[in-house]
Amino acid sequence: MQDVFRELTITVLAKRFISPFESSDLVKWSIEILKLEVECTDLYILTGLDHENTFVREKYFLRS
Incomplete structure (x- = not known):
């Protein structure tokens, strides 16, 4: 898995x-x-950001 x-x-x-x-x-x-x-939690949030901008997506990506 790793x-x-x-x-x-x-x-x-x-x-x-x-x-x-x-x-x-x-x-x-x-x-x-x-x-x-x-x-x-940040992965779950990122999964739902289909229509967000790059800045928001990257924020949650880096936090996860």
Whole structure:
């Protein structure tokens, strides 16, 4: 499980530095992490931020 978590997280972090970055990838990441049975309030919030801006999504991503 930790290997999958690490791989998903490294992938989304790398995408943040590639232009153009789609912050919707952060929402997709949070869904995949929740499927691994990792529980965190900020993950649940991030999962529901489909229509928010990048700033808000990144805030919850960094907190989770």
